[in-house]
Amino acid sequence: MNAQFAEARARVAEDGALLRSMYELMLLTREIDRVAGKADGHWHACEGEEAVIAACYSGLRPDDFAVPHYRGMLPASVARGADLRALLAGLAGKTTSHSGGRYRSDVCGPIEHRVIGLYSGALGPTLSYAAGTALAAKLDRRDAVTIAVFGDGTSNRGDFHEALNLAAVLKLGVVYVCQNNQFAISTPAARGVGARSIADRAPGYGIPGVAADGNDAIGLRAAVEIAIERARRGDGPTLIEALTYRISGHLVADAADYRPAEDVAAWRSRDPLARLQRHLLECGLLKRDEDERLARETRERVDAAMAQAQADPDPGADALGLQAVFAAARS
Amino acid sequence: MACLSYAQAGCLALERAMAADPAVVVLGEDVGRGGIFGQYRGLQQKFGTARVLDTPISEATIMGAAVGMALAGLKPVVEMRVVDFALCAMDEIVNQAAKARYMFGGQGRVPLVARLPIGIWTGSAAQHSQSLEAWFAHVPGLVVVTPSNPQDNCSLLAASLECGDPVIYMEHKELWTVEAEVDPTAKVPLGRASVLRAGADVTLVTWARTVQPALEAATAAAARGVSAEVIDLRTLWPWDRETVLASAARTRRLVVAHEAVRVAGFGAEIAATVAEELGIPVRRVGGARIPVGYSKVLEDAARISAAAILESLLQ
Numbered sequence: 001m002n003a004q005f006a007e008a009r010a011r012v013a014e015d016g017a018l019l020r021s022m023y024e025l026m027l028l029t030r031e032i033d034r035v036a037g038k039a040d041g042h043w044h045a046c047e048g049e050e051a052v053i054a055a056c057y058s059g060l061r062p063d064d065f066a067v068p069h070y071r072g073m074l075p076a077s078v079a080r081g082a083d084l085r086a087l088l089a090g091l092a093g094k095t096t097s098h099s100g101g102r103y104r105s106d107v108c109g110p111i112e113h114r115v116i117g118l119y120s121g122a123l124g125p126t127l128s129y130a131a132g133t134a135l136a137a138k139l140d141r142r143d144a145v146t147i148a149v150f151g152d153g154t155s156n157r158g159d160f161h162e163a164l165n166l167a168a169v170l171k172l173g174v175v176y177v178c179q180n181n182q183f184a185i186s187t188p189a190a191r192g193v194g195a196r197s198i199a200d201r202a203p204g205y206g207i208p209g210v211a212a213d214g215n216d217a218i219g220l221r222a223a224v225e226i227a228i229e230r231a232r233r234g235d236g237p238t239l240i241e242a243l244t245y246r247i248s249g250h251l252v253a254d255a256a257d258y259r260p261a262e263d264v265a266a267w268r269s270r271d272p273l274a275r276l277q278r279h280l281l282e283c284g285l286l287k288r289d290e291d292e293r294l295a296r297e298t299r300e301r302v303d304a305a306m307a308q309a310q311a312d313p314d315p316g317a318d319a320l321g322l323q324a325v326f327a328a329a330r331s
Numbered sequence: 332m333a334c335l336s337y338a339q340a341g342c343l344a345l346e347r348a349m350a351a352d353p354a355v356v357v358l359g360e361d362v363g364r365g366g367i368f369g370q371y372r373g374l375q376q377k378f379g380t381a382r383v384l385d386t387p388i389s390e391a392t393i394m395g396a397a398v399g400m401a402l403a404g405l406k407p408v409v410e411m412r413v414v415d416f417a418l419c420a421m422d423e424i425v426n427q428a429a430k431a432r433y434m435f436g437g438q439g440r441v442p443l444v445a446r447l448p449i450g451i452w453t454g455s456a457a458q459h460s461q462s463l464e465a466w467f468a469h470v471p472g473l474v475v476v477t478p479s480n481p482q483d484n485c486s487l488l489a490a491s492l493e494c495g496d497p498v499i500y501m502e503h504k505e506l507w508t509v510e511a512e513v514d515p516t517a518k519v520p521l522g523r524a525s526v527l528r529a530g531a532d533v534t535l536v537t538w539a540r541t542v543q544p545a546l547e548a549a550t551a552a553a554a555r556g557v558s559a560e561v562i563d564l565r566t567l568w569p570w571d572r573e574t575v576l577a578s579a580a581r582t583r584r585l586v587v588a589h590e591a592v593r594v595a596g597f598g599a600e601i602a603a604t605v606a607e608e609l610g611i612p613v614r615r616v617g618g619a620r621i622p623v624g625y626s627k628v629l630e631d632a633a634r635i636s637a638a639a640i641l642e643s644l645l646q
């Protein structure tokens with residue numbers, strides 16, 4: 001496993017095209033945080049967790065499924081090909097969003113891009129949907145995989161245990177990635193998880209468990225690739241724990257005064273975006289002026305999409321859509 | 332007397348109960364830092380982490396553990412955050428907590444208070460905005476309480492902690508910051524409605540947040556020459572048939588208004604009872620049978636307005 005990991009890591013570290021697209025997704029994630037955090041106190045910011053997003057949602061095939069953690073749903077949807085303006089319109093409940101204003105785009109991504117959301121609003125059931133999409137691929141004899149991402153807090157729901165056990169028993173092609181940012185609102189992971197780590201639970205299900213540095217985009221991507229290959233071969237699921245830190249409050253409006261400021265500062269200095277940027281510049285995979293251009297273009301792209309989304313029309317009350325509740329008008 | 336918010340009033344009732352009775356224990360997510368609505372603020376500092384227990388995100392097990400704690404003699408207060416998340420713990424509530432007293436002929440009792448706030452929660456959309464009180468009122472063995480103001484939230488929570496049966500305690504998600512004078516020693520028995528406004532022409536029954544538009548509608552109706560008697564039911568099970576029937580017998584007309592979906596809402600039970608007993612005309616005002624939308628326009632369309640209630644009062 002270690003030799004396999006070292007080899008995969010070395011391969012990823014030299015893959016300029018992949019790393020640049022991951023870097024772009026991380027830049028985009030941070031810019032989305034900036035505009036969404038300003039517009040909505042209910043925004044769940046991703047700052048500090050961008051490497052998990054880049055490692056999980058880059059390089060998927062069109063027939064794969066992504067079942068993102070809600071903290072990362074928007075960039076995941078962009079990575080799957082959804083239109084940024086439509087996604088941001090979904091934050092503001094506009095007609096131009098995928099839902100026409102019926103639900104929040106940062107909780108449910110667009111199914112037409114094979115993104116599965118938190119349909120029940122409860123944490124946990126997405127892990128079962130992931131078993132389901134993988135089972136559908138298996139029954140169709142396709143090697144499409146599903147990547148399912150969830151928080152440390154979510155891993156304490158019964159759904160987590162039942163889904164991982166089912167995926168193990170049926171050898172389903174799912175890559176389960178825990179985006180462990182060490183908090184569930186105010187509850188530290190250490191008070192939510194009895195095991196030494198979340199990866200440590202994997203042997204209990206009879207599947208591989210991998211503890212990864214969630215701020216190292218390259219290493220985490222290598223771990224994800226190994227798990228994806230295993231899933232495509234039909235060898236079953238993997239549980240990866242990506243250890244990172246929630247820099248912002250649970251919501252933008254949460255002051256998060258229940259944890260020491262030194263911890264936040266220490267993790268801030270391990271910024272995953274700066275780390276990948278250093279690697280790209282040092283290895284000559286990105287030039288400084290290209291980097292500056294990328295940053296500027298990303299900022300402009302996000303600002304423009306947000307401005308358009310905010311100017312988009314609100315739905316009228318007639319859009320309540322009694323006809324949308326059932327297939328036929330049975331309301 | 333002190334001026335308290337709805338959240339603080341509930342907190343005060345709990346603080347007094349915990350001080351008086353060591354069997355009262357709180358458990359749930361984020362209760363240690365005061366709960367997401369501040370309804371447990373200061374309790375962990377006062378009573379310690381053993382009596383105000385932060386749990387992992389494990390609703391079914393939180394509720395199941397509370398059933399076990401109650402069977403073992405404690406009086407757990409179970410924080411479910413909002414009724415929508417309590418759906419992850421329905422077997423524990425419906426098949427376990429609600430049945431124990433009956434199954435064991437009174438030998439096994441489950442005196443717990445489960446806090447399951449109801450109602451539209453601004454900007455939170457379909458799965459965080461439901462009013463499911465009728466689901467619980469339908470289940471034999473459960474008491475269902477829906478306070479509409481700070482005083483009732485204090486007094487009814489205190490009464491619920493004394494009641495000895497499982498109580499589904501349904502605060503409203505948009506009342507937490509409403510403030511009023513609260514007397515923590517004032518008693519409000521479970522099952523007793525409150526007549527908020529006397530009237531002669533029509534009886535208007537409501538509860539929780541809908542009390543506000545109901546009172547507005549009654550004022551507007553008075554200006555149009557229709558005198559409405561407004562009754563805040565306060566407890567849905569057992570509900571105060573006596574007060575409602577006595578009022579409706581005088582006014583000879585009934586309107587029930589609630590934020591929950593109108594179809595098979597608890598208003599149907601009240602309307603049917605009044606129609607059976609008195610044979611007078613009844614009307615129901617309630618939500619359309621559709622999930623609450625996220626956009627503000629869609630969300631507002633799902634609210635029960637004073638205008639909608641007024642229209643029914645004038646008919």
Ligand SMILES: Cc1ncc(C[n+]2csc(CCOP(=O)(O)OP(=O)(O)O)c2C)c(N)n1
Binds near residue numbers: 121122360412416
């Ligand atoms: C079943 C359920 N319980 C509670 C909640 C309320 N809630 C929303 S986010 C959250 C914290 C989730 O923590 P974690 O899974 O670690 O994700 P993070 O917010 O840290 O990214 C909670 C408790 C919920 N949505 N669903």
Ligand SMILES: [Mg+2]
Binds near residue numbers: 153179180184
């Ligand atoms: Mg977390």
